[in-house]
Amino acid sequence: MEIIEFPNLIDAASGRKVPVKAFVPVEGGPFPVVIVSHGAGGNWDANFAQARHLSSHGYAVFAVEHIGSNTEALERSMRFIANLKAITKDAGEVLGRPKDISFAIDRADEWNKTNDKLRGRLDMKHVGVLGHSFGAYTTLVVAGMRPALKWLKPAVAPGQGLGPDLRDNRVICGVALSPQGPGEPFFIEASYASLKIPLLGITGSKDKQLNAGPENRRRAFELWPPGDKYLIWLANADHLSFSDATGSRRHMLPSLVRGDVQPVVRAATLLFFNAYLKRDANAQKSLTTTGLKPYLRGAVNTIEVLNK
Known part of the structure; x- marks a missing residue:
């Protein structure tokens, strides 16, 4: 695997700086593309181990850094909780983040035509x-x-109701780790009706942050329109366990169960992307409670896979 950094990218349309770190197999391709979006207070290394894992299995992974909600923004004046609440309600950031993903896809498409290391190697x-x-x-x-x-x-x-449609029609499937149900600060029940593409959500019994707790995240799945939708529920998985910066120069906030949660998360994520980006029917058949039980360990001793 090769890592290529693009630290100084600027989205001309918004003026936002959008750094991108690419994880690409050393040779071969074209590879399906996965864009990674970190949590509030994270950075382009917040999911380093997960990106590296996907790349090792034949994916070109592009980890985006959202400047307005990165580690520097969270640590400003050392007011962590106040900053976290402000970041997740900041109109520029809430509406700007999805545009960062579209910008990264634009750049990947461009690099697939012009970059010496990436030309012709990305399946856009x-x-x-x-x-x-x-x-x-x-x-x-x-x-x-x-x-x-x-x-x-x-x-x-x-001021009320639904915000703009920021979907990117080039994205054909998604994985949401700790997906949000309706309520402050992001969604209302009407938000969910327009979700059409295949989606995998992963959460757990201790997945709580701010106003979103485990039952709220299960409620999210209830509101997803049916059709290629999955929710994985892990016993004792907490909020921080779903990101893993292992192998990078960065250290994320600790989670006592990260080492138990990550094997299931990586296996499930790979199966899902294999099913929907590589059209692997056997992978889709394995995305079940029985198929994922072999990855359970330690505190994560129970798994439930819902689908509709």
């Missing part, structure tokens, strides 16, 4: 997105859901 007809927490929100919106306006600051007209 098979693009997926993966995100955790605020990155799950980002994934859901790129996949077709519409954000709520009522919590955004500064207010966005008309």
Whole structure:
């Protein structure tokens, strides 16, 4: 696997800086593309181990850094909780993050034609997105859901109801780690109706952050329109366990169960992308409670896979 950094990319349309780190198999291709979106307070290394794992199995992975909600933004003046709440309601960031993903896809398409290391090696007809927490929100919106306006600051007209449609039709499937149900700060029940593409959500019995708890995340699955939708429920998985920066120079906040959660998350994510980006029917058949039980370990001793 080769890692290529693009730290100084600027989206001319918005003026936003959008750094991207690419994880690409050393040779061969063209490879399906996965865009990764980190959580609030993260960075392009927040899901380093997961990106490396996917790349080792034949994917070109592009990890985006969302400058307005990265580690630097979270640590500003050392007001972590206040910053976290502000970031997740900031209109520019809530509406800007999905555009960062589309910008990254634009760049990947360009690199597939012009970059010496990437030319002809990306399968741009098979693009997926993966995100955790605020990155799950980002994934859901790129996949077709519409954000709520009522919590955004500064207010966005008309101030209530659904925000703009920020889907990217090039994205054909998504993985949302810690997906949000309806309620502050992101979605209302009407947000879910426009979600059409295949989607995998992964959460657990201790997955709580701010106003979103485990039952709220199960409620999300209930609202997803049927058709190639999956939710994996892991006993004792907490919120921080779904990201893994292992192997990078960065260290994320600790989780006592990360080492138990990650084998299931990686196996399930790979099966899902194999099913929907590589059209592997056997992978889809393995995306079940029985198929994933061999990956259980330690505190994560129970799994439930729902699908509709």
